[in-house]
Amino acid sequence: MTVLLAFDLLLAASIVGLAAATLLMRDAFAMIVAFIVFGMLMALGWARLVAPDVALAEVAIGAGLSGALLLRTLAHLRGGSLSAQGGASVSAPANGATQGVNALLAGLATCALGLAYLGAPQNVPGLEAHVADAMPESGVTHPVTAVLLNFRAYDTLMEVVVLLAAVIVVWQVERGLAETPAPALGTVYQGFARVALPVAVIAGGYLLWIGAEAPGGAFQAGAVLGAVAVLGLLSRHVRPAPAHRPLARGAFVVGTAVFALVALGVAGAGRVAFEYPPAQAKTLILLIEAMVTISIAATLAALFHGRAPVAVSREETDR
Amino acid sequence: MTEATIYGLAGLAVFGLGLMGVLGAADRLRRLVALNLCAGGAAMVLVASSWRPPPAAPDPVPHALVITGIVVMVSATAVALALIRRLYSLETDTDA
Amino acid sequence: MLEIAGMACMALGALFFVAGTIGLLRFPDVFCRLHALTKADGMGLALVCLGAAIGAPDGGEALRILLIWIFVALASATGGHLVARHARRAGKLVREVRP
Numbered sequence: 215m216t217v218l219l220a221f222d223l224l225l226a227a228s229i230v231g232l233a234a235a236t237l238l239m240r241d242a243f244a245m246i247v248a249f250i251v252f253g254m255l256m257a258l259g260w261a262r263l264v265a266p267d268v269a270l271a272e273v274a275i276g277a278g279l280s281g282a283l284l285l286r287t288l289a290h291l292r293g294g295s296l297s298a299q300g301g302a303s304v305s306a307p308a309n310g311a312t313q314g315v316n317a318l319l320a321g322l323a324t325c326a327l328g329l330a331y332l333g334a335p336q337n338v339p340g341l342e343a344h345v346a347d348a349m350p351e352s353g354v355t356h357p358v359t360a361v362l363l364n365f366r367a368y369d370t371l372m373e374v375v376v377l378l379a380a381v382i383v384v385w386q387v388e389r390g391l392a393e394t395p396a397p398a399l400g401t402v403y404q405g406f407a408r409v410a411l412p413v414a415v416i417a418g419g420y421l422l423w424i425g426a427e428a429p430g431g432a433f434q435a436g437a438v439l440g441a442v443a444v445l446g447l448l449s450r451h452v453r454p455a456p457a458h459r460p461l462a463r464g465a466f467v468v469g470t471a472v473f474a475l476v477a478l479g480v481a482g483a484g485r486v487a488f489e490y491p492p493a494q495a496k497t498l499i500l501l502i503e504a505m506v507t508i509s510i511a512a513t514l515a516a517l518f519h520g521r522a523p524v525a526v527s528r529e530e531t532d533r
Numbered sequence: 534m535t536e537a538t539i540y541g542l543a544g545l546a547v548f549g550l551g552l553m554g555v556l557g558a559a560d561r562l563r564r565l566v567a568l569n570l571c572a573g574g575a576a577m578v579l580v581a582s583s584w585r586p587p588p589a590a591p592d593p594v595p596h597a598l599v600i601t602g603i604v605v606m607v608s609a610t611a612v613a614l615a616l617i618r619r620l621y622s623l624e625t626d627t628d629a
Numbered sequence: 630m631l632e633i634a635g636m637a638c639m640a641l642g643a644l645f646f647v648a649g650t651i652g653l654l655r656f657p658d659v660f661c662r663l664h665a666l667t668k669a670d671g672m673g674l675a676l677v678c679l680g681a682a683i684g685a686p687d688g689g690e691a692l693r694i695l696l697i698w699i700f701v702a703l704a705s706a707t708g709g710h711l712v713a714r715h716a717r718r719a720g721k722l723v724r725e726v727r728p
Contacts, residue, residue: 219534222536222539222540223539226539226540226542226543227543229543229547229577230543230546230547230550233546233547233550233551233570233573233574234550236554236566236567236570237550237551237553237554237558237563237566237567237570242560242562242563245562245563245566246566249566249569249570252570252573253573256547256573256577259540259543259577260577260580262536262540263536263537263540263580263581263583263584263591264584264590264591265580265583265584265591265596265599267596267600268576268580268596268599268600268603271599271600271603271604272573272576272603275603275604275607276569276573276603276606276607279607280569280606280607280610283607283610283611283614284562284565284566284610284614286614287562287614287617287618288562290618290621291562291617291618291621313557316553316556316557317553317556317557319556320549320552320553320556321549321553323549323552324545324546324548324549324552327545327548327549328542328545331541331542331545331578331582332538332542334582336535336537336538340583340592340594340595341592341593341594342585342589342590342591342592342593342594345592345593345594357590357593358593358596358597358600360593361593361594361596361597362597362600362601365594366594366597366598369597369598369601370597370601373601373604373605376604376605376608377604377608379608380608380609380611380612381611383612383615384611384612384615387612387615387616387618387619388615388618388619391618391619391622399711400710400711400714402707402710402711402714403707403710403711406703406704406707409703410700410703410704413696413700433600433603433604510604514607517607517608517611520615520618
């Protein structure tokens with residue numbers, strides 16, 4: 215027990231230390247790498263807190279894809295290279311007094327929250343009893359999936375809408391922006407991609423399927439498939455072209471559309487929206503999850519790629 | 534001292550550090566990373582407060598909320614990064 | 630008995646990771662550090678996976694751990710290659726260690 219306690223203390227201390235290091239790093243590249251490692255360690259902490267679903271989502275999305283997005287933008291700001299010699303503008307820091315007041319206020323707010331957290335009653339039952347009572351009607355046997363796609367399905371529908379909104383905004387903001395092509399990564403990487411990507415697709419499908427009874431589900435599967443698409447973009451096995459735009463738009467919308475249609479259909483059959491009939495619940499949940507997975511994967515890949523695909527000559531991208 | 538206390542306080546410390554970064558960082562990219570730290574810290578507090586002593590399973594509702602939050606945060610990060618790229622191209626484009 | 634063997638494998642693997650990390654911190658240039666990291670951590674990963682597979686409750690789980698080992702090893706080898714390639718192209722020469 216004491217060994218585990220020591221491990222927990224060490225892990226918690228390294229998480230806080232890495233958060234501080236992320237903010238203190240001079241070089242932006244080092245800052246992003248520290249942030250990715252921070253996400254990994256935080257996921258390890260969540261695994262210790264018996265939250266494997268959250269840990270999977272954090273590793274794949276919070277650390278992996280966010281890190282990829284940040285590095286892509288950094289490469290854009292530094293003119294296609296990640297090393298520091300490029301002209302990344304560093305504006306002058308705010309004056310000392312403002313900094314001090316900010317730090318003081320943030321510290322006070324954190325201390326107040328800490329007191330509130332320590333003073334709050336611990337280990338009182340939350341909603342787990344209600345969830346356990348309703349599990350037989352949910353159609354799945356894994357509580358987190360039941361909450362996400364049945365009991366609190368409105369939240370999840372809104373989340374898919376947020377992803378859709380994000381990709382619309384990114385395509386608008388990036389319109390006409392100069393493209394920095396991703397660097398060519400060479401034949402070793404392409405060989406790796408040829409071997410690993412098909413297997414990663416299978417792993418994503420497995421995560422989607424296993425989500426009904428064990429940690430996994432649409433978000434983790436979508437993140438894995440999105441990462442496959444990102445790696446494919448980097449290996450240049452996938453070249454976005456204007457002809458892909460209708461397909462991409464369809465993939466962005468299909469999750470939201472099927473989710474909303476199922477809700478409307480259930481509501482039309484004399485029930486409340488998302489009150490799936492127990493006999494069909496598993497089928498409906500798997501259908502929604504599969505479509506949401508496609509949407510999440512396509513959206514995350516599009517967010518990484520940035521602007522809507524435009525015609526780029528092959529010679530230019532092969533540079 | 535349970536896991537919930539240790540990780541909950543660590544999450545709060547991360548949140549506080551992130552808040553300091555959001556308020557104080559001069560660079561846009563750094564401010565965005567600090568905002569992500571804030572989100573991570575808040576998620577950690579939620580996950581820690583849903584923890585129950587070992588034989589009992591944790592509360593799944595906050596877990597689902599945190600998964601939703603992670604995806605929303607990556608969407609917000611992507612939009613913010615697109616804006617950063619656009620602002621940078623506006624600043625460096627001297628012809629316009 | 631099996632449990633002890635698994636724990637021993639993992640402990641040995643952790644030792645390799647520590648060695649790799651010391652190499653990362655102490656070696657002078659990118660290529661030496663990569664050498665320490667990829668070699669020692671590859672061995673450490675294999676031992677940790679072996680230990681976990683020995684302790685796995687059934688064959689299916691052991692098979693999944695084996696697959697994880699194969700693909701993490703592939704990915705880290707590719708990652709090491711990419712770092713070295715980038716460093717060489719960026720003109721980071723091997724630093725003279727001997728005077």
